[in-house]
Structures are given as structure tokens and as C-alpha cells.
Amino acid sequence: xxxxxxxxxxxxxxxxxxxxxxxxxxxxxxxxxxxxxxxxxxxxxxxxxxxxxxxxxxxxxxxxxxxxxxxxxxxxxxxxxxxxxxxxxxxxxxxxxxxxxxxxxxxxxxxxxxxxxxxxxxxxxxxxxxxxxxxxxxxxxxxxxxxxxxxxxxxxxxxxxxxxxxxxxxxxxxxxxxxxxxxxxxxxxxxxxxxxxxxxxxxxxxxxxxxxxxxxxxxxxxxxxxxxxxxxxxxxxxxxxxxxxxxxxxxxxxxxxxxxxxxxxxxxxxxxxxxxxxxxxxxxxxxxxxxxxxxxxxxxxxxxxxxxxxxxxxxxxxxxxxxxxxxxxxxxxxxxxxxxxxxxxxxxxxxxxxxxxxxxxxxxxxxxxxxxxxxxxxxxxxxxxxxxxxxxxxxxxxxxxx
Amino acid sequence: xxxxxxxxxxxxxxxxxxxxxxxxxxxxxxxxxxxxxxxxxxxxxxxxxxxxxxxxxxxxxxxxxxxxxxxxxxxxxxxxxxxxxxxxxxxxxxxxxxxxxxxx
Numbered sequence: 001x002x003x004x005x006x007x008x009x010x011x012x013x014x015x016x017x018x019x020x021x022x023x024x025x026x027x028x029x030x031x032x033x034x035x036x037x038x039x040x041x042x043x044x045x046x047x048x049x050x051x052x053x054x055x056x057x058x059x060x061x062x063x064x065x066x067x068x069x070x071x072x073x074x075x076x077x078x079x080x081x082x083x084x085x086x087x088x089x090x091x092x093x094x095x096x097x098x099x100x101x102x103x104x105x106x107x108x109x110x111x112x113x114x115x116x117x118x119x120x121x122x123x124x125x126x127x128x129x130x131x132x133x134x135x136x137x138x139x140x141x142x143x144x145x146x147x148x149x150x151x152x153x154x155x156x157x158x159x160x161x162x163x164x165x166x167x168x169x170x171x172x173x174x175x176x177x178x179x180x181x182x183x184x185x186x187x188x189x190x191x192x193x194x195x196x197x198x199x200x201x202x203x204x205x206x207x208x209x210x211x212x213x214x215x216x217x218x219x220x221x222x223x224x225x226x227x228x229x230x231x232x233x234x235x236x237x238x239x240x241x242x243x244x245x246x247x248x249x250x251x252x253x254x255x256x257x258x259x260x261x262x263x264x265x266x267x268x269x270x271x272x273x274x275x276x277x278x279x280x281x282x283x284x285x286x287x288x289x290x291x292x293x294x295x296x297x298x299x300x301x302x303x304x305x306x307x308x309x310x311x312x313x314x315x316x317x318x319x320x321x322x323x324x325x326x327x328x329x330x331x332x333x334x335x336x337x338x339x340x341x342x343x344x345x346x347x348x349x350x351x352x353x354x355x356x357x358x359x360x361x362x363x364x365x366x367x368x369x370x371x372x373x374x375x376x377x378x379x380x381x382x383x384x385x386x387x388x389x390x391x392x393x394x395x396x397x398x399x400x401x402x
Numbered sequence: 403x404x405x406x407x408x409x410x411x412x413x414x415x416x417x418x419x420x421x422x423x424x425x426x427x428x429x430x431x432x433x434x435x436x437x438x439x440x441x442x443x444x445x446x447x448x449x450x451x452x453x454x455x456x457x458x459x460x461x462x463x464x465x466x467x468x469x470x471x472x473x474x475x476x477x478x479x480x481x482x483x484x485x486x487x488x489x490x491x492x493x494x495x496x497x498x499x500x501x502x503x504x505x506x
Contacts, residue, residue, distance in 0.1 A: 038483075038484055294484070324468070327450075329451065371456045371467030372456070
């Protein structure tokens with residue numbers, strides 16, 4: 001087995017192959033020089049210096065050898081020779097495969113078309129995807145440093161929280177009318193925006209940056225589309241991720257919003273599978289879809305392993321996303337678009353759950369410091385049974401009994 | 403190492419998962435499983451969650467409510483990602499109607 005990509009999906013796939021008793025050879029290609037690591041801390045504890053590189057390893061250093069997994073660090077795979085069943089590395093080495101798993105994940109999306117926003121800014125321009133990216137932020141995390149975040153998604157908001165807690169200044173510019181709109185309905189975004197404002201983050205919604213100019217001193221002037229201008233020291237572009245489908249293209253595998261796979265992670269090319277962020281997969285509930293979240297990377301990687309070993313149980317997970325900002329743990333289950341929103345608990349106390357209902361059934365939930373609601377909500381979403389809005393909102397009723 | 407009183411059995415109120423605080427230490431989580439008592443640190447080694455307040459006990463495993471990481475409460479071993487660092491588990495002694503643990 002050859003697995004390309006040593007993020008959570010790739011490592012979870014390798015681990016599950018061994019767990020399920022696969023005894024053959026496993027080679028895991030990692031294009032980074034460091035042992036595979038967990039990415040969520042890169043915008044939080046690791047950037048803040050609370051966690052070390054050792055703390056965020058996906059597996060202990062010796063684990064790969066113990067599990068007889070050949071880990072090829074700092075080895076980028078350049079192309080797939082699907083005819084011959086081999087991958088070719090940038091350094092020219094060829095590795096044959098019986099089965100190939102593409103777990104190449106995603107890359108930070110670039111923001112094009114803004115004059116002045118580019119390489120000329122050098123180290124002052126950031127994206128957050130790798131440990132090296134996070135190291136560069138950590139290096140400038142001095143009190144008083146002024147950060148601009150382009151994009152109010154999960155990475156931008158988490159890192160904004162991290163930098164203001166380190167005594168830096170943060171401004172978030174978000175083109176949409178709410179932060180984290182992909183994750184939250186408007187009322188939750190408004191709640192979270194208020195928390196950020198209370199912690200000193202400035203948030204500009206419904207506008208974009210239109211021009212960037214660097215002064216000889218290094219200071220950066222940023223003009224916004226609404227005419228505002230501000231001066232900052234560092235710019236973090238956090239406008240989402242794009243699936244890394246380059247290798248899939250070299251194999252001539254079908255690519256749509258990601259590498260197209262069926263419910264069993266099989267691509268359009270024989271003996272090649274894909275999993276995690278990079279894969280657009282067939283979900284029994286949601287149809288063709290592509291997810292970018294931690295739990296999915298883990299579970300889809302494990303699913304690919306089981307499919308490789310002939311177990312074709314359907315992948316019918318409910319999407320689950322978390323974010324930790326300040327003293328808030330926020331989790332979202334399922335979907336919220338097109339739903340009616342029922343609040344359980346007191347938003348002003350910072351502990352509540354918003355249930356997302358459509359067609360009389362629960363489609364999703366957003367859980368803010370209220371983890372006791374998670375398991376019951378997951379059950380209700382899976383069951384798809386009729387639910388009563390009034391009962392969900394009634395704190396006197398035990399949510400586990402609904 | 404010293405044997406330190408953590409709480410009375412009555413303090414557990416028959417609950418299988420309870421947070422206990424004593425002066426000078428970070429909070430502990432006390433687990434009652436099949437009539438046996440186990441004690442670990444209460445704060446998850448991964449996030450900042452309280453295992454006792456926000457976790458769920460499943461056999462000898464405690465699942466953290468924040469990110470679904472898991473520990474074996476008997477040994478403290480981290481057994482499900484994203485938890486990778488073990489949690490401290492303490493040797494427990496029951497004397498009379500009270501729980502004592504070995505502390506450094």
C-alpha cells in the first residue's frame with residue numbers, strides 16, 4: 001500500500017490498516033520535513049507557544065517503525081504512473097504500488113487581484129496550513145504587533161483570538177455579512193463577533209481589502225473597498241482552502257470539487273483511492289459532497305483502509321466541526337442552511353445550543369460550551385424523527401429523553 | 403509521595419463521574435466503575451475541558467466532550483485522537499469512608 005499525504009487522513013488510514021490486521025507493506029509519503037502532526041493547534045495552542053512540536057505529533061516518533069510503516073519524510077510525490085502502478089517522487093525515485101491512497105489534503109487558498117498583496121511583502125504575508133506557517137506567526141507574536149486577517153473563517157477567527165490574547169492587535173476583514181458563515185447561522189456568528197469585539201478584535205464585515213502598500217519602514221497600509229484605511233505589521237490571508245488535486249490529475253483521475261470517489265473511496269482509476277479533504281465523495285444522506293474537517297479526515301482515512309481490505313460498509317457520518325476561541329468550545333453537527341433555529345439556553349451567558357430544524361426534523365446543531373447536548377443532538381439528527389421546537393427549547397426537559 | 407485525602411465517598415453522591423478539588427492542586431476527576439474507584443487529573447491534556455463535567459464515561463474509558471479524545475482511566479493512557487499525551491492517573495486507596503490518592 002502506498003499512501004500519499006501524511007496529514008490526519010493519511011496517518012489514520014495507515015493506522016487503521018494495521019489495526020484491521022493488514023500485514024503487507026505500507027509506505028506513507030510526507031512532503032514536509034517534520035514527523036506528521038495535527039493541524040488544529042497551528043492557529044491556537046501551537047501558535048501561542050502553549051504546545052510544542054512534540055505535543056502536536058499525530059503519533060509518537062517510534063510508532064511508525066513499531067507499526068512497520070515506512071515514513072518517507074520530506075519526499076514530495078510528483079506524479080502517478082497509473083499504467084505501471086507506481087508513484088514517482090520529485091527526486092526521481094519510483095515506488096510501485098498495489099493500491100494507492102491519495103490523502104493529499106488541501107492548501108491555503110491564495111487571494112488574487114489585490115494590488116500590492118503578494119510576494120513583495122515577504123515574511124509579513126501569511127497563510128496558515130503548515131507548522132512552518134505557524135512558526136512564522138509565532139515569531140512575530142510580540143505585544144503591540146498589528147495583525148490584519150483577510151477572511152473571517154475558522155482559521156482567521158481562531159488566530160485572531162490567539163494573537164489578541166498574546167497582546168497583539170487584530171483586525172478581521174470579512175467579505176460576507178457575518179463571520180464564519182459556512183459554519184454558523186447568523187445568530188451564532190453575531191454572538192461570536194460580540195465576544196471578539198469584547199476581547200479587542202476589530203471586525204469589518206461586508207467589505208474587502210482593495211490595495212496594499214508597504215512603507216520603507218516595513219509598515220503596511222491597507223485600503224478597504226469602503227474607503228477605510230489602516231496600518232498593520234502583518235497580513236494573514238485566511239480565505240479558505242483548495243483541495244490539492246495535482247497528483248490526481250497526473251493519474252487522470254476524475255476531479256470535480258475534489259477527486260471524485262464513490263462511497264468506498266474509489267477514484268475513477270483502478271487501484272487508486274482518495275480520502276479526506278481532497279475527496280469529493282458519495283454520502284448516503286448528503287449526496288456528492290466534499291468536507292474539510294478534522295473528524296472527517298480521521299474517519300474517511302479509516303474508511304479508506306477498511307474499503308481496501310474489502311469491508312464496504314457505507315460512510316454515513318454526520319459532519320462535526322469544532323472550534324476553540326477564548327474560553328469557548330463551539331461544535332457544529334450536521335447542517336444549518338435553510339433551517340429554522342431554536343435556541344436552548346441563554347446566549348448572554350455564553351452557554352447554549354442552537355438546533356437547526358427543517359421538515360420537522362433536526363438537521364444540525366451548534367453547541368456553545370454546552371457539550372452535554374452533543375450526543376443527544378447527534379442521535380436526533382441521525383434518527384430524523386419529528387421533533388418539537390418548544391420541547392427542545394425547554395431547559396426543564398432532559399434533552400437526553402427527547 | 404504522600405497519601406492525601408481527596409474526598410469522602412458520600413461526596414460522590416452515587417455519581418460515576420465527579421470533579422473534586424482540594425487546596426493546592428488542579429482539579430481531579432473521580433470515576434466509580436463496577437464498585438472500584440479511579441482518579442485522574444480532571445483537565446484534558448489536549449483542550450482545556452473538564453473531563454468530569456463535560457466528559458462521558460464508557461466502560462473504563464473517559465471520552466472528552468470537546469473533541470472526543472479518550473483516556474483509559476486506569477492507566478491514563480491516551481487511546482483516541484486528538485488526545486495523544488497521557489493524563490495523570492493516581493493510585494487510589496479507600497480508607498474507611500474516604501478516598502485517598504498518592505500525591506507528590
